[in-house]
Amino acid sequence: MTEADHAGRRSGQPLRTLARWCRQGLRAAVLMRPDWRGLRSGPGPLLLAVVVCEIVEAVISRAFIVGDASVDWRALPTQLAVAAVLAWACWFAVPPPPEYRDARRHPPDAPTLFTLFYVQGALLVAVLDGALVPAIRSGFLDQPAHRGLAWWFWMAPVFWSVAAMIRLMLGSRAAGLGRRWLACVVVAASSVGAAWLLPNQFWYASSPPTAFQDKRLRLTQETMELQPRLLASALDAIAPQRPGVVDLYAITFAPYASEDVFMRESALVADVMANRFDAQGRTLQLVNNRATETQLPWATPLNLQRAIERVAQRMDKQEDILFIHLTSHGGADGELAAAARPMTVASVTPQALRQWLDDAGIRNRVISISACFSGSWIAPLAGDDTLVMTAADADHTSYGCGSKSTLTFFGQAMYDEQLRHTWSFEEAHAASRKLIDQRERAAGKDDGYSNPQISVGPRIRERLKALEARLAASAAR
Known part of the structure; x- marks a missing residue:
């Protein structure tokens, strides 16, 4: 193989790697077990996955709003808290080195599991939340006849995402089943809890960021x-x-x-x-x-x-x-x-x-x-x-x-x-x-x-x- 051939393969490697991540992320998003062979993450892929997921979520949340909107950075602590809990769960679910002896299990390491969670999350947000955009912008959910559907429209993506995260954690075959189930409980609780925290999105229909209206009573x-x-x-x-x-x-x-x-x-x-x-x-x-x-x-x-x-x-x-x-x-x-x-x-x-x-x-x-x-x-x-x-x-x-x-x-x-x-x-x-x-x-x-x-x-x-x-x-x- 000539030097030009090697250069061509090297230049195409990032695209093939990206395609492999997206393919396995899609499998995880539809509740299928991903193939961990060839997936190994590091600081670069991990950071890229997190950034892309947050960008997709920010774009979709902006699309929900008709008219002027502004950024409220108070959503950042909520997002960071979820990421921290997920990182801990991935570390907890990764087995000690002796458990890697069965090569057929192909278990991921903690960075790889964490990265695939965010790849899966970006795909789910783009598809599930993106499907809500027409219903929200058209006022469909504000109509009295459809008020009973509003809760399901908002929570169905949350439930599916949690189910996909649990399936991914259990299917990783990393640690023992007990450790994986405990990690699942922690991840599910943090994900559902984040859905109820305010503010939990970066975009709100208000002029200055301080105009965000928190409707919760102040129990001081x-x-x-x-x-x-x-x-x-x-x-x-x-x-x-x-x-x-x-x-x-x-x-x-x-x-x-x-x-x-x-x-x-x-x-x-x-x-x-x-x-x-x-x-x-x-x-x-x-x-x-x-x-x-x-x-x-x-x-x-x-x-x-x-x-x-x-x-x-x-x-x-x-x-x-x-x-x-x-x-x-x-x-x-x-x-x-x-x-x-x-x-x-x-x-x-x-x-x-x-x-x-x-x-x-x-x-x-x-x-x-x-x-x-x-x-x-x-x-x-x-x-x-x-x-x-x-x-x-x-x-x-x-x-x-x-x-x-x-x-x-x-x-x-x-x-x-x-x-x-x-x-x-x-x-x-x-x-x-x-x-x-x-x-x-x-x-x-x-x-x-x-x-x-x-x-x-x-x-x-x-x-x-x-x-x-x-x-x-x-x-x-």
Whole structure:
């Protein structure tokens, strides 16, 4: 062979090596055992694999965002922590030299195993996350009909990647099975944990990097000590009933901290009740949101129960009316979703709410539920002394509760528009149904009309007519 032939082979060697790495990385990505023969890594290939994987991930995360985006370098510690855990797991899974005696096993060394993890990761990110780009940029996952798919769209690539990592670790035949399984547990835990850390991506839809919005509550000592005082102060501030006057007491409950639309709707409804329905001093907001955690009590089931008990102590139970507005995501199982990470908050159910009202002895009730599938709340709460109105029936989603929404369609139509012109909840709800239908059609809601529901007991109707008459007479003066 001539010197030119040798030079040609040497010049093509890097491409063949790259092709071999990509071929075995692809096998690992589809849960097949790679062929470790000819794969030996060093500082150069290892660093290249890590850099390429991070570049691919950064490109895909940028493609998720429509419009302006900026880099947030606070994601770097998360990425470095995952790399450090993976490096330890590869070192742990590599056997001591005596275990290499069976040449047929062709076990990798630690740098080779680590490098193939990143080659596999780059391919998985490019294919699995890349497949999400059209769905995210088109707004497909923001549509109510597809909201149930969103979790699977985001987590399916994570689960597949973890499965591929476990398969690669077990199939490496490096250390004993026990050591490999322990390494798998550590790798899986770090990978899934990183998916929930914030920030975990370099790109965010914001102007300066400091505009990144972390929706998690800040459970500092100051906040934890302040919250009981906020609740006590809010409960103490509830004004007592006025003899001979039909008073309305109002509680708004917004337990989903991850989206600001519920905080805004809570504030809107509280304002309408206070100023339009003469409930100043008799209105209480319970909200989970980072922006209000030093101003308003948290929206937890226990706080809601305590608020109901305090209102019961201040109101005339035979004469006055308690209005409760709950706004969040809703499930087909009838639970009102709660999100207050890192704090764990239980969901509220209609059965629990009715029990709290019954235990407090509150007779006259107006309950408003702005959530998907909220029609399932009608039957458990309905009664002669109760008005229950919902943003949807039991089989359909409502609309306008996404991260880009200012108000839900129900909140906007019912409270921001109709109840500013009438004191009748029934009239406002009937008019809102028509508006919501028109707006959902115009917005392209494709899973059917949300079909807001209402149930009005005969005795609460009479109480509400007395309230309407008082408010109308007061406004005419």
